[in-house]
Amino acid sequence: MDKVLNRLRNLDAYPKINEDFFNRTLSGGVITLVSSIIMLLLFFSEFRLYLHTVTETKLLVDTSRGGTLRIHFDVTFPAVRCSLLSLDAMDISGEQHLDIRHDIIKKRIDSLGNVIEARQDGIGAPKIETPLQRHGGRLGKDEKYCGSCYGAETADDDCCNSCEEVREAYRKKGWGMTNIDLIDQCKREGFVQKIKDEEGEGCNIHGSLEVNKVAGNFHFATGKSFHQSNFLQDLLAFQQDKYNISHRINRLAFGDFYPGVINPLDGVQWVQEAPNGMYQYFIKVVPTIYTDIRGRTINSNQFSVTEHFKSAEMGLYQSLPGVFFFYDLSPIKVTFKEEHASFLHFVTHICAIVGGVFTVAGIIDSFIYHGRRALKKKMEIGKFS
Template sequence: MAKGFLANLKGVDAFGKTTDDVKVKTRTGAFLTLLSAAIILSFTLMEFMDYRRVYTDTSLIVDKSRGEKLSLRMNITFPRVPCYLLNVDVMDISGETQTDVSHSMRKTRLDSYGKQIRGTTVTGLQNDIDKHNEPKPADYCGSCYGGKEPESGCCNTCEEVRTAYVQKGWSFSNPDVIEQCKNEGWLDKLKEQANEGCHIVGRIRVNKVTGNVHLSPGKSFQSSQRDIYELVPYVREDGNRHDYSHTIHELSFESDDDYNYRKAKVTNAMRKRLGLTQPLDNFERTTNKAKYMFQYFLKVVSTHFRTLDDQTLRSHQYSVTHFERDISEGALGDTPQGVHLQHGIYGVPGVFFNFEISPILVVHTDTRQSFAHFITSTCAIIGGVLTVAQLFDSVLFATTRALKKKA
């Protein structure tokens, strides 16, 4: 009975067989067979490469992060500005102001050839022109020379006298008559560094709101709700003016919980494909004018990369527009030593980074074709090519037989 059942199954065989006696082999059929094999192999290889290729899908969503802090990483070289003329200030629309940021910045003095001067790296609140040569007596109380006195009523350092002058609205243009400055050798240190450059590197924590970071000469103070810049002597020892030519080696944004791809095994090809390069990296601008302002307007966008191994790479990309202008008229005037001015009236020489945070979050997701799709496509290629080849062979064979009979 089992044999009879199996015998009945032959009726549903969709792949009918022919005996070797009725098979006809032709040279045309052999050629079509080889051609079909070549086409199947080529198409299958292309499908396999497509299966192995990684595609990136991009989506835009609203950035719902609140109260985050961003870190601005910078690495910039100024070949013709000494370190004492470089002060980093941060302002944003929330009203927060950071003046003379130094605790997270490292300044290294460079000689006239751009090489590092050994033992001159300064970090934190330390600065070569602000060190005191001799300790003051405990009861020492220095004069402020008519400037606005601090709460203690004493100006014991040259820096405190400078601050008092600025708060009063005066120009600190003659430090050689100030006792504190003479004792500290303030002018001698300025002359010593006059022909040097500076390499500044570090990171600044900023609020995730619109703001700006600027590297400008002198120190900034707040007086009567105004931002005042006191510009220190701006002339080189050889009589030439300093200028703010610079090279930006790195400028990037990252949040506190960003995935540190610098420590991950990310290849250069992957970094390029994900767009992890920043537009201002290795960017250089030059000028021969002392009274010159460089401005960079940055549009910062939070970006997430989701890799195939389920890792989320958090980053912040930005686009940038560069603008520069000569501020010779009214910026520094003809004052040989230094002036004070209200920020925003004429402008200040230096480098300014104005950043705006986008409310959009860009998500890039890596995807790859599934194995099932690859198998299905491969079967479709094999079946399709063989079917077309068989139809073509049948037409040729039938045509050839008809022509032979007619002949």
Template sequence: MGRGSRLTRLDAFTKTVEDARVRTTSGGIVTIVSVFIVFVLVVGEFNDYRRIIVRPELVVDKTRGEQLPINLNITFPHVPCELLTLDVMDVSGEQQSSITHGISLTRLTPYPESRPVSTSSLNLHDDSASHLDPSYCGNCYGAPAPEGKNGCCNTCEDVRESYANIGWAFGKGEGVEQCEREHYAERLDSMREEGCNIAGHLSVNKVIGNFHIAPGKSFSTAQMHVHDLNQYFASSKAHTFSHVIHSLSFGPELPSMVKHQHNPLDGTSQSTAERSFNFMYFIKVVSTSYLPLGVTETTEGAGTGAVETHQYSVTSHKRSLAGGQDAEHASTVHAKGGIPGVFFSYDISPMKVINREARAKSFAGFLTGVCAVIGGTLTVAAAIDRGVYEGALRVKKLHQG
């Protein structure tokens, strides 16, 4: 009994006897409203607890030796596919010239219709001379044969590549037996009014560099990057590098909850009436990771839902090259004077953005919120009920008095 008395003094929850309690209609209404409010707020707390948010973090990018994937889809309505060349160069000295692997060139009908002529990749030089004698060895017409061709130029493309390797202008292949056999000149002329769509994927070193789409076969000479522009400027059709960038991205797409807008260059359109015109885009690439709930850098891998990609910002510049050269009579143009075309220079940021999924509220926070909702609502309800009850008593006394 004594022990019970000592504990009784610590009771913070004093009780009232049943006979001292008064139940009223207003109190019942307040109770029902309070229960409804508590239910709504608790449901809100639960939904908030289940809500997933993305918290971005900025860290130093420590990755080394990775490749930078590039996805592109660009339309040139006034340049045929046979005149376009895609090249990549970077500060490490690596060059990829006339890229065709992973890239498709789709011929388009003349502007403004610009519908696909062919769904397959363009290949003007599909004649491998298989119908000729097996011992046939084509003449390279004074140029060294391409590497791996055993000193022979069996196709028009072999001769064209041989000329490009030593910086000779090729033209339409007049007098070249292989080109005449393949009707190279006739096929070129038949495509003059066409446009071209370049789409696909390429992989480059993750260092500062550029990729560009320019006319003519490309080659390097005296530490300069050169294009054979003979066919581009000699054409009766006034080709221009007006273009539409349907999409340009570096790596896979981020989830929609992270990516709130399109890539900066998606849907970009540029136009010019000059043949000798240069478009340049300067791109700052930032490595970006997306880590779903429960995935960390250590558990990241296949099947986890993690995404490794890149975001970018861009500034653009365009200029006419006509004043710096006699464009109508030029056969080649080197880097000093500028090359007509579309150039994308990319720089790699040393920082990395990590988008990490997390719950908006912890379980402890959820319990705290529920207790606060119940306690706060009942306290306010008790005050309201007390006020209504006291007010009713005073009104009743006034009527009785």
């Protein structure tokens, strides 16, 4: 047993010096105090970094297929009436959504930007309780009145009891409503008068839109859209010769919020100077997956954008007045993952701090100690000589 202990004693890499040979100095005490403070400060700095999370970023090929994309928007048009503003969407798969109203809220605003009225049902009015006329045969004793669709009926029993239902029937036929005053339902509901009452007003439109996860576009058009073979807008009879599509994008996001996301169009404002035209945003959407420190995952998107204004000649609507957002999906996705530095990494840094400061302090102390001894010897030799 004693032999084993002796061998272990011989392995000691830290031989001890007898206390009789210690020589404590004032400079050594000062260096020890300073180095201890430095080690303490560096320790707390490293400990704080260990407690904070770091974000690891990776680029991967996006192999996901199908799915949908949620678009959140909040756009203000200072010079476009809410009744003339519609939201349409279409994609390369051929799917179209015209005059979208679901999850959309419009706010009428005055010239100073104050909200006059907020509504979610667009310009449509409720059905007329007593429709004006019966079509498709004589009125029986127990039959209810049924409003005409003015030639847009698909069957004899089809009814259009509101201006909105007439407009919808025309849209399904691919027709345009060119004279609202001749539609009794619209006349009864005061549709045209409602448009006139909004003269000089602007509109704020916000909400969300769910589209297929393929390339496409959505746009805010000045005038109600109709489904026609050339996808142009058939504007209502009260259309203007000029539309001021000046706008401010308060918010535009593709997907849910995650920490650190930057949407480059938030707060962007554009003022129209040309008489008419369409403003285009070309957007490259990058799928993004964010995983926080607790392991919760958020599937969202980032995007980059370029802008272009396309002017239109008066009387021609090949360039439709409105604000268009053309988006395309990147084949590369980005992943952000929050994580702590490993404990072993933290211990390694602490050891490096302690060892490094201790070694440097020892070198400085040795330099000062031997320098003072050499200076003292030279003084003694000079004194004896």
